[in-house]
Amino acid sequence: MAMQRRTFLVGAGLATVAAGTLLRPSDHGAPYQPYFAQLNRALKAQGIGTPTLVLDLDRVRANAEQVLDHTRGKLALRLVNKSLPCLSLLDELGRLCGTQRQMVFSLPYLQLAARERPGLDILMGKPMPVAAAATFYREHRPSGFDPSRQLQWLIDTPERLAQYRQLAHSLQVPMRVNIEIDVGLHRGGVHSQDTLQAMARTLASDPLLQWSGLMGYDAHTEKIPDIAGNRARSRAHALAVYQHCADTMKAVAMPRQVTPLTLNTAGSPTFRLHDGRGAANEVAVGSAMVKPSDFDTDLLSAMQPAVFIATPALKVSDHFTAPYGAEWASQLLGSWDPNQRTSLFTYGGNWLATPVAPEGLALSGLIGHSSNQQILLGSGRQGLHPDDFVFFRPTQSEAVLQQFGDIAVFEQGRLVARWPVFPAMA
Numbered sequence: 471m472a473m474q475r476r477t478f479l480v481g482a483g484l485a486t487v488a489a490g491t492l493l494r495p496s497d498h499g500a501p502y503q504p505y506f507a508q509l510n511r512a513l514k515a516q517g518i519g520t521p522t523l524v525l526d527l528d529r530v531r532a533n534a535e536q537v538l539d540h541t542r543g544k545l546a547l548r549l550v551n552k553s554l555p556c557l558s559l560l561d562e563l564g565r566l567c568g569t570q571r572q573m574v575f576s577l578p579y580l581q582l583a584a585r586e587r588p589g590l591d592i593l594m595g596k597p598m599p600v601a602a603a604a605t606f607y608r609e610h611r612p613s614g615f616d617p618s619r620q621l622q623w624l625i626d627t628p629e630r631l632a633q634y635r636q637l638a639h640s641l642q643v644p645m646r647v648n649i650e651i652d653v654g655l656h657r658g659g660v661h662s663q664d665t666l667q668a669m670a671r672t673l674a675s676d677p678l679l680q681w682s683g684l685m686g687y688d689a690h691t692e693k694i695p696d697i698a699g700n701r702a703r704s705r706a707h708a709l710a711v712y713q714h715c716a717d718t719m720k721a722v723a724m725p726r727q728v729t730p731l732t733l734n735t736a737g738s739p740t741f742r743l744h745d746g747r748g749a750a751n752e753v754a755v756g757s758a759m760v761k762p763s764d765f766d767t768d769l770l771s772a773m774q775p776a777v778f779i780a781t782p783a784l785k786v787s788d789h790f791t792a793p794y795g796a797e798w799a800s801q802l803l804g805s806w807d808p809n810q811r812t813s814l815f816t817y818g819g820n821w822l823a824t825p826v827a828p829e830g831l832a833l834s835g836l837i838g839h840s841s842n843q844q845i846l847l848g849s850g851r852q853g854l855h856p857d858d859f860v861f862f863r864p865t866q867s868e869a870v871l872q873q874f875g876d877i878a879v880f881e882q883g884r885l886v887a888r889w890p891v892f893p894a895m896a
């Protein structure tokens with residue numbers, strides 16, 4: 471009996487050790503991959519010692535080529551201004567993709583575009599309060615940009631249409647109106663065919679308003695849980711609603727309708743779902759050109775991450791000791807998890823971004839975030855020294871690209887330029 475119990479206990483003990491070994495985290499740390507080792511050298515060679523947004527232009531070009539391979543000959547392409555908030559980057563992509571079309575989301579960036587790039591064709595990506603539109607006309611100075619031909623306001627309700635109509639009349643300027651339709655996202659836009667018809671009649675009867683198209687953003691289809699054919703249904707629904715809206719609008723005779731119409735849809739998450747056979751004739755793409763991590767999806771698997779935040783490691787330590795009072799906790803964690811044995815502090819932090827290089831660095835569950843000096847833990851196999859760069863990958867490009875001053879442009883293994891970004895404004 472005693473023998474049996476001993477066998478049982480030994481067996482249970484071995485099982486616990488085995489389970490422990492299995493559950494125990496392995497060491498995820500590794501020195502820089504050659505790509506990041508090169509970036510680290512390039513940043514130091516330029517004498518850079520502050521958090522810097524690095525843009526890999528070779529990868530941006532390859533991403534643009536991927537987009538073009540999909541759209542060429544089938545769909546027009548409109549660059550999403552807010553997701554690529556840098557004139558030089560937008561210029562480069564406009565040139566590569568052969569497009570002057572941009573989707574703009576704020577009054578300051580509309581003003582900037584109209585002033586600095588008067589050849590653009592602009593579709594607003596969200597409806598602006600009529601006061602913002604009035605400000606645009608009041609402050610607009612001749613630059614070569616002709617709002618009556620090159621700007622489409624986005625209008626989402628009959629009430630807003632009435633406000634814009636009044637503005638057009640008080641200023642005596644012609645205005646192009648693109649109608650936002652709700653294809654399932656439910657963020658806004660017209661969802662009733664009767665409302666659409668009423669808006670079409672207003673547009674048809676007014677001498678200063680010109681109907682220029684529709685905008686139906688469909689990114690929700692890739693965000694909803696894909697259960698029991700849900701996603702396929704949602705994609706089909708978005709296409710069908712778009713078609714229905716286009717048919718409703720086209721059924722109303724419009725003497726001053728713009729041709730060709732701008733029938734815009736999609737964004738980075740969904741542009742690959744469109745092939746020109748639906749009612750839409752153009753797609754909007756921004757983020758996918760630089761592929762932040764929120765865009766790591768199957769549909770975008772061919773695109774490469776092209777933006778990184780590089781920030782110097784200020785202090786690198788061969789151990790991790792939590793502040794006085796919680797030192798024991800860090801010791802306990804470090805003895806269990808090899809990835810929590812050493813620590814470093816970076817210049818800045820707490821960005822919408824995750825550490826990616828060198829591998830195996832992570833935030834501390836004990837200490838949390840700091841915008842001033844961010845602690846990161848690792849096994850030490852990263853082999854970092856003070857002033858080496860830690861690379862973070864932004865989760866999104868919008869807003870994040872504007873937090874670091876001029877972008878450092880990396881091309882053919884070297885930093886070749888600094889590009890100013892848009893001032894951070896809403």
Ligand SMILES: Cc1ncc(COP(=O)(O)O)c(C=O)c1O
Binds near residue numbers: 596687756
């Ligand atoms: C109306 C509209 N179209 C397109 C996009 C797509 O932008 P991106 O390609 O950067 O995802 C957005 C993003 O917010 C949007 O609001």
